[in-house]
Amino acid sequence: MKKSILPLSFLLALSVQQVAMAQSIYDDAKILSLDELNGTARFRAMGGVNTALGGDISSVSGNPAGLGFFGQSDVSVSLNVLNNNNTTNFFGNNKSTNYAKFGIDNAGLVLYFPTAYDQNYGWQNLNIGVSVNRQNNYSAKVTYSGINNQNTLVQYMTDVMHSASGFAADFKNSYLVEQFANPEDGYFPTVLEADPKGQQIDLIAGGYKYLTNFSIGANYSHKFYIGGGVGLLAYKNTYESNVYERGWTKRADEIAPDNPNSAFTKPGTIQNKYTDINYSISDRIMSESTGYGANFNFGMIIKPTWDWNIGLTFTSPTWTTIKFDDYLDTEVHYYDNETTTSDLYNPYYSKPDGGSRDYSIISPWKTAFGLTKFFGRGLLSADVEYVGYNSIQYVDESADAMIGSDVEINDELKATYKGAFNFRVGTEVVVTDRLTARAGYNYRGSAFKDTDKGNSIGTIGLGYIFPNAMYIDVTAMQYQATEYYHQTYSLAPLWKSEAPGTDVKNKRFNAVMTIGLKF
Numbered sequence: 001m002k003k004s005i006l007p008l009s010f011l012l013a014l015s016v017q018q019v020a021m022a023q024s025i026y027d028d029a030k031i032l033s034l035d036e037l038n039g040t041a042r043f044r045a046m047g048g049v050n051t052a053l054g055g056d057i058s059s060v061s062g063n064p065a066g067l068g069f070f071g072q073s074d075v076s077v078s079l080n081v082l083n084n085n086n087t088t089n090f091f092g093n094n095k096s097t098n099y100a101k102f103g104i105d106n107a108g109l110v111l112y113f114p115t116a117y118d119q120n121y122g123w124q125n126l127n128i129g130v131s132v133n134r135q136n137n138y139s140a141k142v143t144y145s146g147i148n149n150q151n152t153l154v155q156y157m158t159d160v161m162h163s164a165s166g167f168a169a170d171f172k173n174s175y176l177v178e179q180f181a182n183p184e185d186g187y188f189p190t191v192l193e194a195d196p197k198g199q200q201i202d203l204i205a206g207g208y209k210y211l212t213n214f215s216i217g218a219n220y221s222h223k224f225y226i227g228g229g230v231g232l233l234a235y236k237n238t239y240e241s242n243v244y245e246r247g248w249t250k251r252a253d254e255i256a257p258d259n260p261n262s263a264f265t266k267p268g269t270i271q272n273k274y275t276d277i278n279y280s281i282s283d284r285i286m287s288e289s290t291g292y293g294a295n296f297n298f299g300m301i302i303k304p305t306w307d308w309n310i311g312l313t314f315t316s317p318t319w320t321t322i323k324f325d326d327y328l329d330t331e332v333h334y335y336d337n338e339t340t341t342s343d344l345y346n347p348y349y350s351k352p353d354g355g356s357r358d359y360s361i362i363s364p365w366k367t368a369f370g371l372t373k374f375f376g377r378g379l380l381s382a383d384v385e386y387v388g389y390n391s392i393q394y395v396d397e398s399a400d401a402m403i404g405s406d407v408e409i410n411d412e413l414k415a416t417y418k419g420a421f422n423f424r425v426g427t428e429v430v431v432t433d434r435l436t437a438r439a440g441y442n443y444r445g446s447a448f449k450d451t452d453k454g455n456s457i458g459t460i461g462l463g464y465i466f467p468n469a470m471y472i473d474v475t476a477m478q479y480q481a482t483e484y485y486h487q488t489y490s491l492a493p494l495w496k497s498e499a500p501g502t503d504v505k506n507k508r509f510n511a512v513m514t515i516g517l518k519f
Helices: 008-012 016-033 041-045 064-069 153-163 165-174 407-416
Strands: 074-090 093-111 123-137 140-148 177-179 187-189 197-220 224-248 278-305 308-315 318-335 353-363 366-375 378-387 393-396 420-430 435-444 455-465 470-479 482-487 501-518
Touching (some): 016 224, 016 278, 016 318, 016 353, 041 420, 041 435, 041 455, 041 501, 064 123, 064 224, 064 308, 074 123, 074 140, 153 177, 153 187, 165 177, 197 278, 224 318
Antiparallel strands (some): 074 093, 093 123, 140 197, 177 187, 224 278, 278 308, 318 353, 378 420, 420 435, 435 455, 455 470, 470 501, 482 501
């Protein structure tokens, strides 16, 4: 879900639409660069190790040198179920939201082409692989609610009015705001700020990051394996935020101290009808980022003895061109009491706002080193990976882009991200000639300069090979619980009130099943 890394002073200087667009750039940069544990169930059961291992469809997108280990063709598909659980506490009200999503995570094909006349010496094969791999699933939902007696959403709206004249001219027709006695001071709410009011926040995220890889790999004398490939990325990130509030407007005498000459204080005016009534306001932001990108990777695996593999791989930065669209609207209803849903007056609907922009994100390069030790009936493998998150860049692709317009954003990205090391370890044990058991651990170091706290995943799985060359692998993954803060809305310092929000505690469980056939 969204977590703002923009300074409050910067946000308040922008219009609502500009805030959504600016935040989207940072969100796209983050989630395009932070990949989840992905691939087939076999490699995921071993914590995602793939640098010094081969013979699996995951090699197509991992270390393409692993394609050289195939001695026959292979096709497989991987199905996934992801469950997200989010718990919140908003003004003392605890709430838990579960959100499950089913989909296809990986589908791939490897074609085996033998090339050797001598089975022990020379180039043994030149294998071709293609796979479609979901590197990220952005589906999540958070809902929280409570009674806020400290401030109101309308205060945030007046902050926006101060810097967005078009919105100000429209939103004053909601009759929830009025100008101060000195118009240069802006607007203030005509609703009760510190009165208890119900608030509910619904956040829904969706989308995906799919990478289609085309790779080749070769085997030289069963001692040296080399491979390379290109990746084509398809990306979509959707987000919807809805903040709902229901409370009471002020009486005329409560409005007068901020503007004694206000029409709200004069009986018989239209504005006066909107004093001391119940209201509801719903502020919604919807955005969608879609993009396409490309990268390349290459790798090698050396086998000095039968029981050791040494692997090395490199993946280039991914250049992704993104089209961003957003839509913003606000809706207000008026009631004669706090329990009815019947409108007292005609509702207010804001003029639809939104925009579109084109830009590119250059997500980081990465390199990994791995070792695998084989035993009589199993193996142990480990990877160390470095990801250059500090190399993330933003490029403004819009037709009206100003020279140097991307400098401020790139400076903010450099101030936010740092390079990080990831560690993966996994084991596979042959239980019987057809049944294998697997387990692994995946640790991802923090990409952010303001914390050294990473996160981890524990994995476990089984594999079974049928007599007809068909196989099935199943894996369960438990993600380390994470916590982040979601701010409901921002407030300018003049209100002398802390903006509301909640800590969101996220727990994720993932199950994957791969069905394949060797031929």
